[in-house]
Amino acid sequence: MSEQDYDTIIIGAGIGGLMTAAGLLHAGKRKILVLEKGTFIGGKYTEINHKGYKVTTGSWTSIGKSSHIGRFCEEVGANVEYITLRQMKKKGIGSGLFSKVRYTDGTEYSPTSTETTHFSEKEGEEMTTLLMGLAAKELKGIDRSKNVSVRQYGENFTKSEGIMGLLDSLIGTAACLNVDTMPTSEFRIIMEDGFRLAAARFGFPVGGVRGIIDALEKVIREKGGEIQTKCNVEKINIDNNRATGVELSDGKTINSKIVVHNAGPRRLLELGGRKNFPNELVKKIDNLIPVEAAAIILGLNKPISKDIPLILTPDCERIVGIFEPTFFGDEAGVAPPGKTMIDLFCPIKTQNIKKEVDLAIEDIQNLYPGILDKSNLDFQQNMIFYKNTPAAESGQTFNQTGDDRIDPKTPVNNLYFVGFDAHGSGVAGDLIPIGVRKALDYILKTEKWLKVAI
Ligand SMILES: Cc1cc2nc3c(=O)[nH]c(=O)nc-3n(C[C@H](O)[C@H](O)[C@H](O)COP(=O)(O)OP(=O)(O)OC[C@H]3O[C@@H](n4cnc5c(N)ncnc54)[C@H](O)[C@@H]3O)c2cc1C
Numbered sequence: 001m002s003e004q005d006y007d008t009i010i011i012g013a014g015i016g017g018l019m020t021a022a023g024l025l026h027a028g029k030r031k032i033l034v035l036e037k038g039t040f041i042g043g044k045y046t047e048i049n050h051k052g053y054k055v056t057t058g059s060w061t062s063i064g065k066s067s068h069i070g071r072f073c074e075e076v077g078a079n080v081e082y083i084t085l086r087q088m089k090k091k092g093i094g095s096g097l098f099s100k101v102r103y104t105d106g107t108e109y110s111p112t113s114t115e116t117t118h119f120s121e122k123e124g125e126e127m128t129t130l131l132m133g134l135a136a137k138e139l140k141g142i143d144r145s146k147n148v149s150v151r152q153y154g155e156n157f158t159k160s161e162g163i164m165g166l167l168d169s170l171i172g173t174a175a176c177l178n179v180d181t182m183p184t185s186e187f188r189i190i191m192e193d194g195f196r197l198a199a200a201r202f203g204f205p206v207g208g209v210r211g212i213i214d215a216l217e218k219v220i221r222e223k224g225g226e227i228q229t230k231c232n233v234e235k236i237n238i239d240n241n242r243a244t245g246v247e248l249s250d251g252k253t254i255n256s257k258i259v260v261h262n263a264g265p266r267r268l269l270e271l272g273g274r275k276n277f278p279n280e281l282v283k284k285i286d287n288l289i290p291v292e293a294a295a296i297i298l299g300l301n302k303p304i305s306k307d308i309p310l311i312l313t314p315d316c317e318r319i320v321g322i323f324e325p326t327f328f329g330d331e332a333g334v335a336p337p338g339k340t341m342i343d344l345f346c347p348i349k350t351q352n353i354k355k356e357v358d359l360a361i362e363d364i365q366n367l368y369p370g371i372l373d374k375s376n377l378d379f380q381q382n383m384i385f386y387k388n389t390p391a392a393e394s395g396q397t398f399n400q401t402g403d404d405r406i407d408p409k410t411p412v413n414n415l416y417f418v419g420f421d422a423h424g425s426g427v428a429g430d431l432i433p434i435g436v437r438k439a440l441d442y443i444l445k446t447e448k449w450l451k452v453a454i
Contacts, residue, residue: 006256007031008443009246011233011271014043015429016419017262018216018227019072019436025223026076027444032225033254035246037232042213043262044391045429051379052336053299054208058385059429060295060323060343061309062212063194064203068426068433069212075452078215082203083328085309094327098202099310101166104366110308118162126158127166133157134188144184146401151179153187165314172320173312174427175396176293176347186401189425198427204309204328236261236272236415243415246271258443260416264391265406268417278411288421289400290392292348293385294318296360299378300340303327304368316363318346318356339378348386357382393420401425408439416443 007029010017013036021034034041040048044058062069065082073080089096100110103118119127133139133156142156150167158164168178174190175182205211220227235247236259245255261268265285274282305311309327313319323343325334335341346360364371371377385392394400402425408416422435437449 005031005245005254006033008033008258008260009254009256010034010260010262011236011246012036012043012262012264012419013038013041013227013229014262014419015045015069015213015216016422016432016436017260018042018213018220019069019076019433020260020262020416020418020439021225021227022076022078022216022219022223023072023436023440023449024443025220025225027440027446029444030224031256032220033256034220034225034227035231035233035248035254036227036229037263039229041217041227041229042210046210046213047208047334050381051299053339053341053379054210054334055297055341055381056208056295056343058295058383059209060345061325062205062209063198063427063430064201066197066201067193068197068430070203071452072433072436073212073215076216076219078212078219080212080215081206083206083332084201084203086201088328091329093329094307094309097308098199099312100305100308101169101312101314102367103313103315104363106367108311119160123158123160123163126160127163130154130157130163131191134184134191144188146183146185146398146404148184149180150182150184150187153184154179162314166312169312169314169316169320172347173310173345176291176345177395177397178347181395181397183396183398183401186396186425189402190396190427193426193430197430202309204325204332206331206333208325208332208334233263233271238272238276238412238415241276241411242413243272258414258416260418260439260443261410262417262419264419265394265417265421266392268410272410272412272415276412281406281411285406288394289397290387291385291395292387292392294346294348294353294356294360295383295385296344296346296357296364297379297381297383298342298344298364298371299335299380300342300371301376301378303340304342304371313363313367316360316367318349318360319344319363319367320347321345322364322367348384351386353384353386396425396431405435408435409442 047054232249234249243259311322424431424434440449
């Protein structure tokens, strides 16, 4: 290809890359090319077909139309249809609530219930005060900064390990961390976004999270952007501290004014060449603490719960939460009619993966005896995310939250970084649009994109 083939090349068609492409095109930019090494787009934020089910590649769900992703999509004209809890309740399905708690002895309670068999009245009060303290604007004498763990903060209110266990399952489900590894400041944002955006107005995208990817793809293609799959970028060309394009593994060079990297921080060093980045950034990326998790997906003949999509499981060995996308009915379009699909979310605690999966399987059998009987189980798919693989994401732990994540403007001119590991805080993938907005402000030399998010 010749000089200046494209205005912008985006490496990686994950949700971060696709949102960036849609944002640039929406702002009037043209000649945008997204290069994806895989055979499908969406990265860890989509579903692939398996036995008539749509099985997630990572993300369980978006948190609805009011989420950061939901609002970004609306802004750039990507139309996503959601099925809300309210609509389900109107149909007589569920109570309109998002989650409940279940223990291995089979007892359950909903968060609004005044009765729990597992907490004393005193613990109930302590939990309420703890959560209210989290939400309060100011709290004299209690530190809720990014240097304080959720356990340290929580111990101002309670000594109950039962409450810590419940917080663990909540944090594990939202961010795959626990009360000792999550900073209070980040937990506050997750809870605020969770309650403000999800609890009251939660909506499941029709077609699963792939519904969001499809909508972004449509905008990109309609506005003349290009997306090419099976294109592995092997190198980011950098000349005189300026990105000038990319080289593909088939030897082809594509030139562009701007390069946006959406393929993880370790690959940024790999593709850009470690020597092209300052030591400080290289060291920061090398030392990132990754998220380690297993997602076990089960296709079942019978539903596990008819009243709620998310179940927190505080007393399990490995499972911290279970999401049931098929709660949203056949219209959700993620399973063959009448079938059930559930995702078991399990933080990994050792490097013995077989043991980790076995413990999770034991958990689900304790929670729902008979669930894995031959007559009920359609399929089981284990997905493991661990170690320092290039795709491993940095956990929302100390020194890795908000502004401490990687800034979208890299030290190399015209090279930007987007995706989960970039600047941002909040509930899982829903933090990605914050970094994308910051990248758009940098690239377009505006100050409006990030402002809208806050
Ligand atoms: C188990 C699990 C559960 C999760 N659950 C949720 C959830 O319920 N809700 C939520 O909001 N978030 C969830 N997340 C987080 C969310 O899925 C991810 O943060 C998000 O999908 C990451 O998007 P991304 O664009 O940063 O990167 P990715 O999705 O990783 O996209 C990067 C893309 O770059 C491509 N690529 C890599 N190298 C190259 C190369 N050399 N050339 C070209 N292309 C390349 C990859 O193939 C990939 O498609 C979950 C994550 C995990 C792991």
